[in-house]
Amino acid sequence: MPASVEHILASYNDRAPLSEASTIPAPWYVDPRIAELERLQVFSKTWQLVARTDQVANEGKFVATTVAGEPIVVVRGNDGVLRAFYNVCRHHAAAVVTQPCGHAAMLQCPYHGWKYGLDGTLKGMPGFDGVQNFDRGQNGLVPVRVETWECFVFVNLDPQAASLHQFLGGLVKRIAPLHISQLRFFDRRTFNIHCNWKVFVDNYLDGGYHVPHLHKGLSSVLDYKQYAIENEDRYCLQSSPMVASDEDAATGATRKGDRAWYFWQYPNLMINCYEGYMDTNYVIPVDADHCEVIFDFYFGDVSEAKRPYNTESVNVGNRVQDEDLGICEDVQRGLKSRAYGAGRLSVRREAGEQLFHQLLAADLKSDAAPSIAAAD
Ligand code: FES
Ligand SMILES: [Fe+2]
Numbered sequence: 246m247p248a249s250v251e252h253i254l255a256s257y258n259d260r261a262p263l264s265e266a267s268t269i270p271a272p273w274y275v276d277p278r279i280a281e282l283e284r285l286q287v288f289s290k291t292w293q294l295v296a297r298t299d300q301v302a303n304e305g306k307f308v309a310t311t312v313a314g315e316p317i318v319v320v321r322g323n324d325g326v327l328r329a330f331y332n333v334c335r336h337h338a339a340a341v342v343t344q345p346c347g348h349a350a351m352l353q354c355p356y357h358g359w360k361y362g363l364d365g366t367l368k369g370m371p372g373f374d375g376v377q378n379f380d381r382g383q384n385g386l387v388p389v390r391v392e393t394w395e396c397f398v399f400v401n402l403d404p405q406a407a408s409l410h411q412f413l414g415g416l417v418k419r420i421a422p423l424h425i426s427q428l429r430f431f432d433r434r435t436f437n438i439h440c441n442w443k444v445f446v447d448n449y450l451d452g453g454y455h456v457p458h459l460h461k462g463l464s465s466v467l468d469y470k471q472y473a474i475e476n477e478d479r480y481c482l483q484s485s486p487m488v489a490s491d492e493d494a495a496t497g498a499t500r501k502g503d504r505a506w507y508f509w510q511y512p513n514l515m516i517n518c519y520e521g522y523m524d525t526n527y528v529i530p531v532d533a534d535h536c537e538v539i540f541d542f543y544f545g546d547v548s549e550a551k552r553p554y555n556t557e558s559v560n561v562g563n564r565v566q567d568e569d570l571g572i573c574e575d576v577q578r579g580l581k582s583r584a585y586g587a588g589r590l591s592v593r594r595e596a597g598e599q600l601f602h603q604l605l606a607a608d609l610k611s612d613a614a615p616s617i618a619a620a621d
Contacts, residue, residue: 330386414478440577452594481597499558521545
């Protein structure tokens, strides 16, 4: 008989000091019941990155996506206000917006043609004459909370959640000096990985432990011994002084500055900065065994003249990513082995991983009932 979810959750001790701590146990990475609990208790209650502010800068611009399995649309109204809604038609539940991004004067459902204003109000229902006791005012698109920070747009499905700034906590101040909003979006790459989303996050948060072994190119520009790990609130900052290297020309040419900055914000967002460079990694759980990771690349100068350099830089990022993908998929297989239960953590390197596991445990063990936005 499979262990109960309560038993699986209880098998992680989130109180142990780092020197005594273990990772979350293997079933957390492979059991579909844990994946569903995460959907309700983590991804439906935390601020999730859904767009860049430049994508919704003007009236009528929208981005449609999904958060915790829910279809969502973010749109800038004619009054300049940014709003988000469940992208679910109040007639028979079709997706009202079917393009991932674009521009519209009105949101019209493709199924039976119901029309909604950019503020979500229901404006028109073709062929609906004679319907009694139907209040148009009560049948607008259902709103979702939306807030912005730096160049990012976030939504939160939980109407009770604290504000985005409270959620981000110390990260806001810590990242401000890097002026990331001055960078411009250049390119996006999406990876589908055969591993649990937490395997990808763990790999990111191992304090550079794997860098000398797995990423020889990247390793040549980082001062591994000086690699620093700082935990605060819901974020971990890993940073490292940069050293000049001619060992790997492409990496040396495209990863510059005094320091490399790697921020992780619970649960699934990473922001990586070098001089004149940023990439964000946004990890989306697909099921217990699969995740999708979206890489967005930004540069200080995205002019045509800089295109070859920026492309080279993206390629360096992709090479590092490929090195990580293989190991993440190996780990997912290992987590299913009868030989493995949980692993110990390096005190010098893996404090970020412990923070991640503790925050996750707090959310999964919380007995607050999952809440969803109620239809009005
Ligand atoms: S489902 Fe949208 S108009 Fe019918
Ligand atoms: Fe890596």
